[in-house]
Amino acid sequence: MPSPIPVTRLLPADLCPSPELGTFSSPLTKPQAGSSLQVPVQRFASRAASRLWSSVIHWKELRAVEPVGSGGFGSVYKAEYFGETVALKRVNKCAKNKLASRQSFWAELNAAHLRHANIVRVIAATTAVPADFEDERSIGTILMEFVRGGNLQQAIYDRAEPLGADRWLRYGADILRGLRFLHAHGVVHLDIKPANVLLSSGDACKIADFGCSLKLDRGCEARAVGPHLSHVGGTYTHRPPEMLRGEPVSPKADIFSFGITLWQLVTREPPYTGDRQHVLYAVVARGLRPSVDAHPVFRSEIGRRCRTLLSRCWSADCRCRPSARELQPQLDELRHGAVTSHDDTRDDVAIQKP
Template sequence: MALHSCRTVGDECLEKWELVGSGGFGRVFKARHKDLRIDVAIKILHDGVSAMILRDEAKFMDLASCEFVVRLIGSYHGCQPGKRPCTQQGIVMEFMEGGSVQSLQKDLGGPPPWPLVLRLAHQVAQGMNFIHREKLMHQDLKPSNVLLNYHLNAKIADFGLTRVSASASKSNMETPGQIGGSYKYMPPEAFKSASYEPVRSFDVYSYGILLWSIVTGKEPYQTANYERVAWKIPAGDRPLCEKFEQKGEAGLDELVSLMNRCWDGSPDKRPTFLQCLDVTEKLLSMHRIRIHDAVGQVLKRRMSPTSGTSNTNRAFNVPLQTAEQFENDTLDHCRITEARKSFTQVCDSTKTMSIKDKAKFVDDNRAKLIQDVSEVMAITDELGDMVHRETLSEIGRKDTISQQKMRVLFGRTLRSGGKKVKAAFYDALKAHHPDLVESLGGYL
């Protein structure tokens, strides 16, 4: 990777390798850089994936280098532990120990304090403004791609779908190609035509949806599959803004107004990121004095031994009730009995279904799952970066039936993704096809 700011990092510089994530392109490791005395993140491609993808990502990270983009440290060339004597290539980046906006939402069980909401909104806009000034588009702006350092400052990551663009009009695209990104963050025009070529207003729309997610602490359209989103978004549907927890906070109305401008159905009416900064800078200045306390509050909650307990129930499909609620319940005896039975099944599954068991379930029932799973896009969306963007594009085609979608998912993702990917598929399957899981002998 002949990049002007990218040096090669070899095995002699690295120690204490630890797998921290896996996606459609490859795996991400945390390692200790012995010479720099810092932790770094190393992205290494899965076997068989073209090294060109990694070279392009490194090139765009290099071009977009600024305070609000994850820093590229170098290229990796060596043999990671457990892979010797196989030589592998990768990219080395700064390690963001604060996780992502997505993991922050999960840890808090909701939105961060209002001053931190505004700082995240402003820092993402700063990063995206720089990226657009460099004639680039990100194309995959979402909570999992906004990473946080220890003090919860935001930096934009994952340039795997980035491309060059010279303007906000289709006719001036320099590098036409396949649409990328996560469908819940894609603009309406991307669903209307197979020949659509993304432009910079694509990122602005994604930013509007991201703002809503940061303010609410939620994923947009949580229960909607690809087909429903592709139908409703071009028709004008957007996330609801009526029930924000921050009612009464100074600046909320202005931020909601910015959201609505960003996700306007007409690309030409969306603001530039420089115009977004006019709003976010003003709002952040109103609450800057409260930032320190807000960050301290969040760090204290994340470090607490009981942090995350508020999220436990959200992972289950069955509502959990207290004994008092059961006593006051007006449901008949049969429904209460069924609720208790379901609760027991959930508890049993958390105790007995290991990753190995879930993977075996998926392998053993391959033919039946291909035949009967209908919510393929919803499940694929939950798998996130575990699914390669080309696989996602093929699965999302409207003229492809569910069985064909499942064959593609099995052939390109589940077969080669390993036990953890299959276990993640099993968990998503429970949420969308509980009856099927139960009929095949799985636990709910």
């Protein structure tokens, strides 16, 4: 199924689908002059992993598909592909907004050509499937690396073990490294939140779910969000005021969302309570932000410095927010000064769920 909007609005020119694509071809590969589409040059340690990089999805090699979760415009499954565990995401039609769900699928591929330790790797994607995999609700299928450790939402709210300063600062630094890399390549995520940050088996953060993302034109610092990009929105609790006002978005939108996410890591509480519309109005008109006054965690030295950092991240004026590149050394400095579990002040910087 073709995208209802020009794919060049969502993907770099050298990664756009070509009419030469076969029935089950991935749109993630470059056409070579005088030849069929070739797989990007990429080497991996294991032979099986390297076989994942193909311009087609070999459906007969897909095994043991089992549901993992669903939300937004899609469902995610755990599967085996050439004997390796992968994640399969099926982007579904939204009955209320079919255009938005199609745009969401193409937006998922904005970062597919990028490789970074703190970004979930895309293996292949297609808008066509064989008959035995056919689902009338599906728009397209994406194969990605499988990240085994759950997500930050679960780590914050569902697990009893404490999150000390050394840990939440490390998680924050991981997210910032991923954002810095994305922004350097002109990709704005626009839906940074704990549920969209996965944890690897090594306890490292990986940014996932690019269904709301935008690709900035080369040399542009911001981009207007028009009606043709109706998929853009993100989660209202993490949405910056400029997006709520319908103004052009920039990488600074992700910095605002990062600030809310870091606050959640520190406090292990939801950022806002109350009616959705009231929260949206208050964020724009009254400068509502998550509370830092009532939390003892912000009374420690690390907490006070983190409080200052947060206030810069969620500034109402996006021009006053630091970039991911500027924030990263500041957070690294906080990490180096973070107290350990043996310090007397550990109760001020480690929040444990009851």
